[in-house]
Amino acid sequence: MSIIKIEATINNIGISMENGLHAARVLMGDSLGFHIIFVMFGLTLPILVSWFEWMGIRRKDPQLTNVAKFWAKIMSLLVITGVISGTVIALQMSLVWPGILKFGGEVIGLPFMFETYAFMIEAVFLALYMFTWGNKRVSPILHWVFGLMVIVGSTLSAYAITSINGWMNLPTGFDIVDGKFQNIDVLAAMFSTSALVTFFHSMPGYYVASGLFITGLYALRLFRAKGRELDSKKHLLDYFIVQRLMLFVAVAFVFSWITADITGKYLARNEPEKLAAIELHYETGDNAPLIVGGVADGDGGIVGPHFKIPNALSLLACNTPGCTVQGLNETPEDKQPPLFIHTFFDIKMTLITILAAVIPLYFIARKWRPALLKNKLMLLGFVITSWFGIAIVELGWMMTEIGRQPWAVRGYMTTSEALTKTHDITKFGYLFPLSYVVLFVLTVIAIRRLVKHEQQNPKGVL
Secondary structure, eight states: OHHHHHHHHHHHHHHHHHHHHHHHHHHHHHHHHHHHHHHHHHHHHHHHHHHHHHHHHHHHHHHHHHHHHHHHHHHHHHHHHHHHHHHHHHHHHHHHHOOOHHHHHHHHHHHHHHHHHHHHHHHHHHHHHHHHHTOTTTHHHHHHHEEEEEEEHHHHHHHHHHHHHHHHHSSSSSSTTTEEEEOOHHHHHHHHHHHHHHHHHHHHHHHHHHHHEEEEHHHHHHHHSGGGGGGGGGHHHHHHHHHHHHHHHHHHHHHHHHHHHHHHHHHHHOOHHHHHHTTTSSBBBBBOOOEEEEOOOOOOOEEEEEETTHHHHHHHHHHHHHHHHHHHSSSSSGGGGTHHHHHHHHHHHHHHHHHHHHHHHHHHHHHOOOOGGGGOOOOOOHHHTTHHHHHHHHHHHHHHHHHTTEETTTTEHHHHHSOOOOOOOOHHHHHHHHHHHHEEEEHHHHHEEEEEEEEHSSSSSS
């Protein structure tokens, strides 16, 4: 009887741990999903604000300066909400996933400290920037330089955090001898290949997502206008803003495409099991095809509508069809990433393909058929696709994080090992994400009120 009780207790503990792990994953996934929205706008708006302020200075155009000032107010609000959500995530890292910090704190402690200093740069210069608008003792150029420092601070902060995530995907900068860390090189960890590749791929993605979404807001303003109003001076500034934003998006999209190719080659060399899961590539071999559509059947096959692009995966991996690409067969089944990330990749690539058509379409219409840009159907299309960039960023991070599973620190510590053993988060793990929903809703309400206030004192900004 005692043996039965012991077995029952062990089973209950196992179920409890599994429930706790699931709750922790839900908590972290939802937190990061909301936080990344604040981050992408917090990184993009400083660039757009500085750009439009510079144009206002050069052209001596107060309208462009007003646009920059209006966007700066929204930027400040999003920085505040980003700090709140980021602080909560930092607490989650220490309270929910202490195993990661306990394991790698000696190696990745520097980026956490570096991020604090980077944020101080951003916060100090953001305060200077906002409080010196129109100050006669501060020249327009000096004020603009304050804005540039906000870009520097926010970008450095983003790199510090991205480097930590990159290190978790490809742990470097240390040796383990007799179970202890030796030869620690924190700079090698902070500037690892994974960190650099992830940073330089994610940043253009943020710019595309944010720039496209803001473009969609101005397209919505034009869509709501009456037919005759579209040709009036009232909307000339709107067309100019859309034109400049689309140029910004197009440049960022090209860089994102280039870095996506670099990312694919990085995965083939350094995280082959993740690439194999994304592409449902089961067997190691050359002339590997790229699979579009379908889902894993759980038995080494693919079901559902799908097709193969011959040699495309090998070309992605190393620019030659004869390249050998590692398959899932070389990774133990319990160490393979969840294969449903293939579906995420298909959705992401579908949205990217649509954008790859929509962005050039805008410039083609602007060059040869400008009347189309006043067409309601065309404007509605831009409004709808303006959300695609955000979805692409979310899907990309889901593939990155879920694709690392079951590892928290790849090759060294599983997610279950990193989970706290002293706190039961099963109850609040599912409820706490509601706080992010509340924060998001309050942020949207605050932005809407800010827009309404600006519209009561119209300066042509939105």
